[in-house]
Amino acid sequence: MQDNLKLRKEFIGGARTIVVKVGTRLLPDDESVSRIVAQLEPLVASGKRVMLVSSGAVGMGMRILSLKKRSAKLADIQALAALGQSRLMSIYERNCAERGFHAAQLLLTSDDLRDKKRYLNVLNCVNALWKQGNLPVINENDSVSIDELKFGDNDKLAALLAVMARADLTILLTTVDGLRAVNGKGELDARVPLVKSISRKMMASATGTDDDAMSVGGMSTKLEAAKMVMSAGEPMIIADGRRDDIVKRILDCEDVGTLFVPTSAKRMSGRKRWLGFFSDAAGALVVDAGAVRALSIKGKSLLPSGILKVTREFQRGDVVDILNEDGEAVARGLVNYSSTDLVKIAGMKSREFHCLIGSGDDEAVHRGNMTLY
Numbered sequence: 569m570q571d572n573l574k575l576r577k578e579f580i581g582g583a584r585t586i587v588v589k590v591g592t593r594l595l596p597d598d599e600s601v602s603r604i605v606a607q608l609e610p611l612v613a614s615g616k617r618v619m620l621v622s623s624g625a626v627g628m629g630m631r632i633l634s635l636k637k638r639s640a641k642l643a644d645i646q647a648l649a650a651l652g653q654s655r656l657m658s659i660y661e662r663n664c665a666e667r668g669f670h671a672a673q674l675l676l677t678s679d680d681l682r683d684k685k686r687y688l689n690v691l692n693c694v695n696a697l698w699k700q701g702n703l704p705v706i707n708e709n710d711s712v713s714i715d716e717l718k719f720g721d722n723d724k725l726a727a728l729l730a731v732m733a734r735a736d737l738t739i740l741l742t743t744v745d746g747l748r749a750v751n752g753k754g755e756l757d758a759r760v761p762l763v764k765s766i767s768r769k770m771m772a773s774a775t776g777t778d779d780d781a782m783s784v785g786g787m788s789t790k791l792e793a794a795k796m797v798m799s800a801g802e803p804m805i806i807a808d809g810r811r812d813d814i815v816k817r818i819l820d821c822e823d824v825g826t827l828f829v830p831t832s833a834k835r836m837s838g839r840k841r842w843l844g845f846f847s848d849a850a851g852a853l854v855v856d857a858g859a860v861r862a863l864s865i866k867g868k869s870l871l872p873s874g875i876l877k878v879t880r881e882f883q884r885g886d887v888v889d890i891l892n893e894d895g896e897a898v899a900r901g902l903v904n905y906s907s908t909d910l911v912k913i914a915g916m917k918s919r920e921f922h923c924l925i926g927s928g929d930d931e932a933v934h935r936g937n938m939t940l941y
Contacts, residue, residue: 628652649710741809844939901938
């Protein structure tokens with residue numbers, strides 16, 4: 569408990585840039601939006617840079633049409649989002665204006681963050697809104713998104729925006745009081761107050777949403793979001809958004825929800841953030857256990873000798889994913905060789921492959937051009 573409270577004071581006490589995400593099931597009516605804005609008002613008034621990632625457009629569209637279950641058809645979901653988004657934003661703006669600031673809508677697809685120019689435009693817009701003292705309210709653009717352009721869920725979107733903005737704290741508000749331990753019977757047990765690393769067992773025990781009538785997502789997507797934020801060197805909290813005072817209690821460093829602390833003492837540089845979370849990988853390298861240890865524990869570069877398999881075609885300088893033998897992402901980086909050359913030299917020591925292909929780099933991916941997960 570003492571370690572938990574100490575770390576909360578360390579990571580939360582001075583938070584100035586804060587991303588808050590609220591899910592669909594926390595927004596059942598107009599009054600629920602008012603309660604969320606009321607909790608953010610003191611933060612905005614005190615000069616904190618607050619970004620709200622808000623679900624609820626599809627749910628609002630369902631309420632407008634008196635629908636009980638979310639449609640499975642893409643066009644129907646897009647129509648519900650288009651119908652509900654304007655109503656949702658009008659409620660946000662009314663509640664913000666009553667408190668002396670304004671709600672500004674940003675609707676994004678994944679391409680808006682993958683493209684470097686559009687990524688910078690989003691960041692510049694958010695910074696301008698903060699400078700004006702207003703509240704950016706961001707949602708996935710569900711009315712036009714297709715599978716290729718979707719983030720997947722707003723937990724991931726919130727994590728990406730937090731990484732982009734170098735947020736001091738990311739808060740995912742949901743309908744549970746945090747991550748729950750799983751007992752020997754596979755049943756949910758006590759709340760886990762503090763997480764320093766996310767294990768395979770923890771991921772395996774996480775479940776998706778227990779109610780897909782209104783929303784998507786669940787604890788598994790929140791853990792994926794936490795892994796992203798933690799690897800960038802910043803903290804995240806999952807907490808019960810049904811409490812009217814939950815944001816205040818979090819910022820007062822009380823023992824509420826689950827705090828995920830950074831896995832690195834140093835915050836990730838802007839270049840490595842872009843490389844690790846927003847760039848598109850042209851291919852992938854599957855590496856052996858020794859290479860995984862060298863990258864993850866010793867901070868080494870990836871050598872061709874540790875590569876087991878090369879997938880897809882790419883050129884020197886392209887971005888590639890580095891995967892372990894189970895297919896899990898270990899890192900992402902800029903590759904020094906084309907896929908054609910790497911297929912030839914995979915598994916070889918430097919003295920061997922230089923004889924085969926001539927001069928070149930000793931490293932397949934240099935540590936300085938790599939982001940570890």
